[in-house]
Amino acid sequence: MNGARPHESGAERRxxxxxxxxxxxxxxxxxxxxxxxxxxxxPAPVPEPADIEVPAELRAEIEAHMARYPDIRSATLPALFxxxxxxxxxxxxxxxxxxxxxxxxxxxxxxxxxFYDMYRNEPVGSRYVYVCTGVACSLRxxxxxxxxxxxxxxxxxxxxxxxxECLGACDMAPMASIDGRYVGPLGTEDAEQIVxxxxxxxxxxPGRGLEGMPEAAAGRWSGGDPIP
Amino acid sequence: xxxxxxxxxxxxxxxxxxxxVYESIGxxxxxxxxxxxxxxxxxxxxxxxGLRGRGGAGFSMGKKASFIPMxxxxxxxxxxxxxxxxxxxxxxxxxxxxxHRLIEGMIIAARAAGANKAFIYIRGEYxxxxxxxxxxxxxxxxxxxxxxxxxxxxHQCDLVVHRGAxxxxxxxxxALLDSLEGxxxxxxxxxxxxxxxGLYQGPTLINNVETLCNVPxxxxxxxxxxxxxxTEKSTGTKLVSVSGNVRRPGNYExxxxxxxxxxxxxxxxxxxxxxxxxxxxxxGSSAPILLPEHLDLPxxxxxxxxxxxxxxxxxxxxxxxxQPIVEVAMAIAKFYHHESCGKCVPCREGTSWTVKMLDRIDxxxxxxMDIEILASVQEQIVGNCLCVLGDSMAMPIxxxxxxxxxxxxxxxxxxxxAADREAIAAPVEEAA
Numbered sequence: 001m002n003g004a005r006p007h008e009s010g011a012e013r014r015x016x017x018x019x020x021x022x023x024x025x026x027x028x029x030x031x032x033x034x035x036x037x038x039x040x041x042x043p044a045p046v047p048e049p050a051d052i053e054v055p056a057e058l059r060a061e062i063e064a065h066m067a068r069y070p071d072i073r074s075a076t077l078p079a080l081f082x083x084x085x086x087x088x089x090x091x092x093x094x095x096x097x098x099x100x101x102x103x104x105x106x107x108x109x110x111x112x113x114x115f116y117d118m119y120r121n122e123p124v125g126s127r128y129v130y131v132c133t134g135v136a137c138s139l140r141x142x143x144x145x146x147x148x149x150x151x152x153x154x155x156x157x158x159x160x161x162x163x164x165e166c167l168g169a170c171d172m173a174p175m176a177s178i179d180g181r182y183v184g185p186l187g188t189e190d191a192e193q194i195v196x197x198x199x200x201x202x203x204x205x206p207g208r209g210l211e212g213m214p215e216a217a218a219g220r221w222s223g224g225d226p227i228p
Numbered sequence: 229x230x231x232x233x234x235x236x237x238x239x240x241x242x243x244x245x246x247x248x249v250y251e252s253i254g255x256x257x258x259x260x261x262x263x264x265x266x267x268x269x270x271x272x273x274x275x276x277x278g279l280r281g282r283g284g285a286g287f288s289m290g291k292k293a294s295f296i297p298m299x300x301x302x303x304x305x306x307x308x309x310x311x312x313x314x315x316x317x318x319x320x321x322x323x324x325x326x327x328h329r330l331i332e333g334m335i336i337a338a339r340a341a342g343a344n345k346a347f348i349y350i351r352g353e354y355x356x357x358x359x360x361x362x363x364x365x366x367x368x369x370x371x372x373x374x375x376x377x378x379x380x381x382x383h384q385c386d387l388v389v390h391r392g393a394x395x396x397x398x399x400x401x402x403a404l405l406d407s408l409e410g411x412x413x414x415x416x417x418x419x420x421x422x423x424x425x426g427l428y429q430g431p432t433l434i435n436n437v438e439t440l441c442n443v444p445x446x447x448x449x450x451x452x453x454x455x456x457x458x459t460e461k462s463t464g465t466k467l468v469s470v471s472g473n474v475r476r477p478g479n480y481e482x483x484x485x486x487x488x489x490x491x492x493x494x495x496x497x498x499x500x501x502x503x504x505x506x507x508x509x510x511x512g513s514s515a516p517i518l519l520p521e522h523l524d525l526p527x528x529x530x531x532x533x534x535x536x537x538x539x540x541x542x543x544x545x546x547x548x549x550x551q552p553i554v555e556v557a558m559a560i561a562k563f564y565h566h567e568s569c570g571k572c573v574p575c576r577e578g579t580s581w582t583v584k585m586l587d588r589i590d591x592x593x594x595x596x597m598d599i600e601i602l603a604s605v606q607e608q609i610v611g612n613c614l615c616v617l618g619d620s621m622a623m624p625i626x627x628x629x630x631x632x633x634x635x636x637x638x639x640x641x642x643x644x645x646a647a648d649r650e651a652i653a654a655p656v657e658e659a660a
Contacts, residue, residue: 070345071410112412116395116413135560136477138555139472165312165563166314168311168317169320171470210320210324
């Protein structure tokens with residue numbers, strides 16, 4: 001048998017005729033899943049509080065979170081958010097500072113940051129655009145929107161643009177969360193505007209977020225016919 | 229219109245999220261009533277109302293609260309506001325528009341269960357809603373609705389808003405507890421159930437946002453009033469999130485038991501121009517799909533279960549006939565593969581292999597036998613894990629294979645031919 005078997009040809013093999021809105025990206029694995037741990041390195045102990053310099057504001061915020069719970073470990077998630085806000089990502093230095101204040105090992109904190117989607121384990125940017133490509137959004141061509149935004153924002157500095165699982169706003173599908181603010185419904189034509197607004201530090205798509213939600217609760221995002 | 233607004237009754241009132249506005253429409257009167265009642269009477273009132281959990285399982289709320297052991301010990305109440313089931317966005321609306329009703333419901337539920345420490349576990353993505361809740365809590369605390377000796381009674385309760393960080397699994401109640409304890413959100417082996425050993429090993433009552441929002445209404449207007457809404461076994465109204473290929477996606481509050489067609493085609497406007505409905509998920513992406521003919525069934529817990537699906541979180545996702553079923557299956561499988569916490573093998577491996585098999589089907593590498601394997605993998609996931617995340621993928625995918633097998637077969641054939649054509653057309657050097 002001569003010639004390439006289908007799966008050996010490097011070309012795009014997908015059907016794609018029915019919907020151009022394909023999902024070709026393979027699911028990304030969590031950090032530490034594919035690469036083995038460095039066994040020659042001894043595990044890091046709980047840092048000595050005196051050795052680690054922690055910014056006073058960060059320390060105060062973490063300690064305030066620790067005081068709110070019966071068990072201080074419950075403050076892990078908010079403490080890591082605080083450190084991420086300060087450092088832009090969960091860097092080894094950020095983890096060390098949280099570990100020093102909370103009295104836990106950095107490895108424990110890393111087990112948390114690699115589990116939850118909203119922590120950044122790489123310096124990918126301190127601002128984010130999460131484009132929802134969940135089931136309901138993908139029925140409304142969310143992947144095309146994602147690709148348009150990713151292409152338009154390829155040159156953006158310090159901004160993470162990624163697909164995200166269902167963000168719980170299927171009524172405004174396709175939608176995105178930009179630094180926590182939900183906007184939608186989006187079309188490919190919005191991509192440039194979104195990127196320009198982020199670059200200029202302006203509000204993204206004013207009037208198209210949840211906070212400007214019209215008073216009537218139902219069926220308001222359709223853009224289609226009003227309720228008879 | 230078949231909308232019946234009870235939970236969303238005052239949602240048109242401007243600034244409803246502010247305490248004085250909520251009080252002006254009768255807010256916190258139920259709490260005044262509740263602190264004067266004995267916890268046992270509150271429990272029996274909740275049980276008599278027939279209120280069933282709105283998070284997905286549909287278990288009687290009053291019964292669940294009555295499982296909390298008596299005696300003096302630290303007991304906890306958790307509100308599950310993780311709302312990560314794809315297609316569901318009702319709790320977001322409830323928390324954003326009327327945070328005080330949730331807070332009031334929680335203070336009352338805490339009294340019924342004997343809990344004095346309460347948490348709202350809200351998904352991290354809902355930043356706006358979490359900020360609104362934090363502001364509302366500060367207002368309630370300043371007014372004496374929270375803290376020690378609430379309204380001069382013996383009831384004390386404190387409430388903390390805890391933000392998640394992006395994990396679907398944390399909507400599962402035992403994973404939610406682990407996450408709240410500051411760990412990775414892995415589900416626990418049950419028993420012991422959270423009612424006996426939950427948060428910090430103490431008895432814990434966990435309820436969904438919408439369930440707790442119903443509590444002040446039941447206490448205020450009585451269980452008998454609540455039973456007049458809905459059907460005999462599915463009492464009350466339900467906030468239904470309709471999304472996908474419909475003209476007017478959104479939240480609609482209806483009485484349980486109305487025909488599903490009136491929600492999908494009446495309120496949400498049905499499929500877009502020129503399209504027809506191919507299938508629909510009656511209860512979020514975890515629910516097995518139903519066909520257009522099932523739209524005439526009454527929309528409640530029993531009828532959805534009888535039709536082979538479930539009411540779940542009452543999120544209707546409509547799929548129109550322009551969507552290839554393999555792509556819908558792929559979107560589902562990828563989601564659960566990404567969100568599987570990896571603790572149980574059938575779920576971790578099953579979701580991964582389902583994605584790979586669907587990928588083969590779509591790239592022309594599959595044979596019709598792969599459909600059998602796909603179906604059998606789903607069978608081996610169901611019931612074999614600590615939690616139902618794996619089942620949540622297996623059940624809808626199995627239902628798609630069941631209802632749309634000819635389309636799967638045609639997709640394999642079509643993809644194989646396309647791949648062959650491409651291979652033949654490929655330049656020789658690439659083939660070498």
